Amino acid sequence: MFQKIGLVINKDKCEGTDPSSGNTTGVIEFLGQNIGINSEPIAVQTRKQLQTRIKALQKYDIPKFYQYLIFKQCIIPSANYGPFLEASITQTQLADAKDKYDYIDIMLAKAMEEILESDLPTKDLLDVMLLSKDDGGLDLITPGAYFDLMIQNRDMAFQDPTKVNKETRDFFYKNRHEFINSKQYPLT
Numbered sequence: 445m446f447q448k449i450g451l452v453i454n455k456d457k458c459e460g461t462d463p464s465s466g467n468t469t470g471v472i473e474f475l476g477q478n479i480g481i482n483s484e485p486i487a488v489q490t491r492k493q494l495q496t497r498i499k500a501l502q503k504y505d506i507p508k509f510y511q512y513l514i515f516k517q518c519i520i521p522s523a524n525y526g527p528f529l530e531a532s533i534t535q536t537q538l539a540d541a542k543d544k545y546d547y548i549d550i551m552l553a554k555a556m557e558e559i560l561e562s563d564l565p566t567k568d569l570l571d572v573m574l575l576s577k578d579d580g581g582l583d584l585i586t587p588g589a590y591f592d593l594m595i596q597n598r599d600m601a602f603q604d605p606t607k608v609n610k611e612t613r614d615f616f617y618k619n620r621h622e623f624i625n626s627k628q629y630p631l632t
Contacts, residue, residue, distance in 0.1 A: 487544035549588035
């Protein structure tokens with residue numbers, strides 16, 4: 445199945461979570477996150493790592509512009525992929541998981557408040573972060589705001605791995621554009 449999309453799997457390099465494969469912890473590490481049968485949700489791990497990264501950024505006396513670039517290009521991407529990988533989320537756990545990712549969005553907005561030295565309320569600043577550049581926003585993707593779309597995209601990819609590349613990307617960006625256009629931002 446994976447060959448259809450151009451992937452070659454080296455089974456000797458694969459590590460599974462199944463104890464019969466020799467893994468005694470039931471956990472593997474992927475993109476710095478522990479994923480497995482009994483691991484804590486990615487949102488919880490991400491929140492902890494995000495706190496560390498934000499503190500590290502604030503620790504150094506670097507110009508605000510460079511703080512913003514590091515925040516946009518390094519810190520946000522380190523937090524926004526979680527819902528794509530939360531394979532353990534069931535339909536009954538979606539609301540709780542969404543709340544965890546909404547909290548991550550608030551953390552990101554509060555960090556952005558400090559970088560921009562903004563007086564905007566956190567919710568309004570988060571809206572500006574999500575708004576497209578054409579509309580005066582920062583055009584960022586955060587895991588709470590895009591949670592439902594990421595879960596849909598994840599489910600689509602799990603159902604048919606041959607759609608992982610172009611079709612899921614196209615689906616995400618088409619729906620992201622519709623999501624942005626549907627928001628009623630308090631900007632005047």
